[in-house]
Amino acid sequence: MPDHDVAVVGGGPVGLLLACLLAQSGVDVAVFEQRTSDDDRSRAIGIHPPGRAALDAAGVGAEAGRLALALDGGDVLCGGRVLASVSFTPRQQVLILPQRRTHALLSERLADLRPDAVHLGHAVSDVRDEGEVVRLTVESEGVAREVTASIVVAADGVRSGVRRRLGVEWRETRGSGTYAMADVADDEPGRRVSLYCEPAGIVESFPLPEGRRRWVVADPLERLRDEAAFSQEIEERTGIRPDLALPPTPFRARQHRAARAGVGRVVLLGDALHETSPIGGQGMNLGWNAARHLAAAIEKSSGGTEPDFRAYGRRALRSAARAQRRSWFYMSMGEPAHGVGLGTRNAVIRALGSPPLRRSAADLITMRGL
Numbered sequence: 001m002p003d004h005d006v007a008v009v010g011g012g013p014v015g016l017l018l019a020c021l022l023a024q025s026g027v028d029v030a031v032f033e034q035r036t037s038d039d040d041r042s043r044a045i046g047i048h049p050p051g052r053a054a055l056d057a058a059g060v061g062a063e064a065g066r067l068a069l070a071l072d073g074g075d076v077l078c079g080g081r082v083l084a085s086v087s088f089t090p091r092q093q094v095l096i097l098p099q100r101r102t103h104a105l106l107s108e109r110l111a112d113l114r115p116d117a118v119h120l121g122h123a124v125s126d127v128r129d130e131g132e133v134v135r136l137t138v139e140s141e142g143v144a145r146e147v148t149a150s151i152v153v154a155a156d157g158v159r160s161g162v163r164r165r166l167g168v169e170w171r172e173t174r175g176s177g178t179y180a181m182a183d184v185a186d187d188e189p190g191r192r193v194s195l196y197c198e199p200a201g202i203v204e205s206f207p208l209p210e211g212r213r214r215w216v217v218a219d220p221l222e223r224l225r226d227e228a229a230f231s232q233e234i235e236e237r238t239g240i241r242p243d244l245a246l247p248p249t250p251f252r253a254r255q256h257r258a259a260r261a262g263v264g265r266v267v268l269l270g271d272a273l274h275e276t277s278p279i280g281g282q283g284m285n286l287g288w289n290a291a292r293h294l295a296a297a298i299e300k301s302s303g304g305t306e307p308d309f310r311a312y313g314r315r316a317l318r319s320a321a322r323a324q325r326r327s328w329f330y331m332s333m334g335e336p337a338h339g340v341g342l343g344t345r346n347a348v349i350r351a352l353g354s355p356p357l358r359r360s361a362a363d364l365i366t367m368r369g370l
């Protein structure tokens with residue numbers, strides 16, 4: 001008998017959501033997370049309708065809705081003029097909640113469902129599929145021990161060690177860029193996103209709950225490393241000067257997909273399966289959506305026989321491919337542009353914001369069909 005029905009490697013938002021879904025169905029699930037404390041890095045903020053549905057399924061949708069800021073829509077601007085405006089219908093509603101808050105909600109929910117499920121400070125250093133079970137080597141405080149499970153889910157992020165050990169190819173897809181971001185205090189954050197598609201590159205401005213705002217700036221020369229340079233660049237592009245208390249965080253957007261989702265009893269999920277550019281805010285939502293399908297596939301697989309993750313993998317990778325094409329498009333709209341290139345780009349944005357296309361554009365932005 002294996003120690004657990006399912007072992008999840010990685011207690012990020014996607015691994016935790018899957019564990020909640022499985023625990024709700026009575027599956028014996030254990031989560032091994034190398035961090036020793038909660039992850040309070042500032043990353044995902046946007047929860048799109050598929051992500052909201054996944055949070056509902058995991059029993060935390062109502063609480064997330066209570067804590068989050070609900071966006072009304074957004075405006076795309078250039079040179080002080082509004083090129084396009086989109087307002088979300090109730091079906092398209094996007095919530096804004098910092099990832100550390102959603103992470104905390106999911107951690108608490110899992111602790112209620114299965115108090116001993118999460119093992120913090122436990123790094124998985126080896127995975128061996130032995131046919132009937134999968135054997136993990138788990139290291140904690142310098143001591144290694146072996147744990148067995150019927151199924152192992154690798155939700156260990158973009159640099160997934162499990163994916164590497166399985167020998168699954170990690171294929172780069174188009175869409176990369178360098179950016180800097182900062183979350184700052186803001187007395188009147190409002191409920192609309194502003195995207196400044198300026199000749200020097202995009203500046204994104206998102207309202208956050210609790211009187212804060214996130215600024216994201218395209219930084220192709222990678223020089224926005226301190227508060228002054230970051231604020232000055234935003235002022236030059238938009239006329240607004242945010243006041244930063246801490247240095248901005250630089251990040252590089254890239255896109256990848258794994259060549260396959262499952263090998264025997266080991267299956268990839270979330271960023272371990274697909275890296276999607278943060279521009280467009282889809283990575284965590286994609287992972288959550290796929291977690292619902294994976295939970296169903298796991299619940300269907302019966303004890304002895306080898307589980308079949310092919311349908312799950314096809315679906316998850318197809319959704320990721322679509323999301324990555326959308327992110328690539330958003331990124332290309334935000335690149336530095338001048339002269340004819342700028343004029344053409346602004347014409348495309350105006351067309352997308354015009355009455356016949358506006359609703360479809362809002363559907364694309366809010367991850368419909370993924």
Ligand SMILES: Cc1cc2nc3c(=O)[nH]c(=O)nc-3n(C[C@H](O)[C@H](O)[C@H](O)COP(=O)(O)OP(=O)(O)OC[C@H]3O[C@@H](n4cnc5c(N)ncnc54)[C@H](O)[C@@H]3O)c2cc1C
Pocket residue numbers: 009010011012013014015032033034035039042043044045046047099122123124125155156157158160161181251269270271272278280281282283284285286287
């Ligand atoms: C700036 C930025 C903004 C973003 N904004 C959005 C957004 O608005 N909306 C959106 O949907 N997405 C967004 N994303 C993407 C989102 O943050 C990721 O898609 C999401 O965190 C993926 O979750 P995950 O659980 O798959 O992986 P991760 O969050 O990376 O979690 C993986 C976990 O595995 C653990 N781990 C790794 N190796 C091991 C091991 N060997 N043993 C044990 N544990 C291990 C790690 O410590 C980590 O906790 C953004 C990303 C960035 C960088």
